[in-house]
Amino acid sequence: MDIRRFRIFQKAAEQQSFTKAAQSLYMTQPAVSKAIRELEEELQTPLFERFPKKAILTPEGQLFLKKVNALLTHYDDVLQHVAKIHSQYTLRIGSSITIANDFLTTILKDLKKAYPSLSMQVEIASSSAILDKLVQQQLDIAFVEGMIDQDAFICLPFSTYHIKAVAHPEVLQKQSITSLSDIAKFPLLLREEGSAIRDVVESCFLLYDIPLHPAWTSTNSTALLKAATKGFGITFLPEKMVTKKLKNHTLEEVQLAELQLMNRNHIVYLKHKHVNDAMHTLIKLANTIPHK
Incomplete structure (x- = not known):
């Protein structure tokens, strides 16, 4: 029957x-x-x-x-x-801090328009912490930066951004900078270990066998930005975050040929994960973000 x-x-x-x-x-x-x-x-x-x-x-x-x-x-x-279940269940979304600060709310607002009944649970943390949550199946999908284990996840790149080394002009006048070693001698204001920006910065210096010893460590990029504008040292932040302060000369960029820092943003989920309609829509929305 x-x-x-x-x-x-x-x-x-x-x-x-x-x-x-x-x-x-x-x-x-x-x-x-x-x-x-x-x-x-x-x-x-x-x-x-x-x-x-x-x-x-x-x-x-x-x-x-x-x-x-x-x-x-x-x-x-x-x-x-x-x-009704398709539009009423809770979609668990993770995001790295930088992406959350930049455009996450815009994407999620558009997702809510497409699925008014959709419940969303959002967690913001370092990229490494978010990836751990995905592995433990505590999240369904996530926005993360940097290098990702391609064996464990489906990784869909959707944008990139440059990372600038910046400091207050008076800080940079104290000592000439001609190499990465010179930068390492300054007080460094770095993101926490496990963050994608920290990984990119450390990888660049480790290519030249230069260890970094931060004077400040923070999960909050805005706190590092404020510290840099007050003259506490050199920080490394997304270009978009420092553009205005570079233009008004509140900050000055450290420019070296070796210091070409860039991060790639991905939308990520576990392999073999069922991708429902809301997740498909989230992926499409991510790809509306302009590539830099």
Whole structure:
């Protein structure tokens, strides 16, 4: 037995005709007759009295119709509730701090417009912490920066940004900078370990065997920006975050050929993860972010 045969039986009983049932269901009359016959064989009882232009339910057919009507009503109700579930469940979204500061709220606002009933749970932390949450299946999808384990995740790059080394002009006047080693001698204001920006900066210096010893460490880029403008040392922040202060000369960029720092933003989820409609939409929205 299957739902398809039940619907055919229901329509034939309603129309009292296999031909009219076939027309209503956009089927051929032989296909309707075959489905009814298979149902009768499975039940081992006749359901219809067949006449030249009419098909009338047998007593057994009448009893069976009551059960089928109740079953199909319940089945259709279940389908309606399943449709609502797609828009009512909670989508667990992670984001690295830099992406959250930049454009996460814009993307999530657009997602909410597309799915007004969607519940979202958002967690913002370092890229490494967010990736750990994904592995533990505590998040469904995430926005992260930097290098990602391609074996564990589906990684979809959607934008890039440059990282600038900046400091107050007076700080840079104290000592000339001609190499990365010179930078390492300054007080350094760095993001916390595990952040994508910190990883990019340290990787650049480690290529030249130069360890970094931060004077300040923070999960908050804005705090580092303020510290740099007050003359506490050199910091490394996204270009967009420092552009205005570079223009008004509150900060000055440290420019070296070796200091070409760039990060790539990805939207990430576990391999074999079911990607539902809301996640597909989130991925499309991420790709509306301009590439820098």
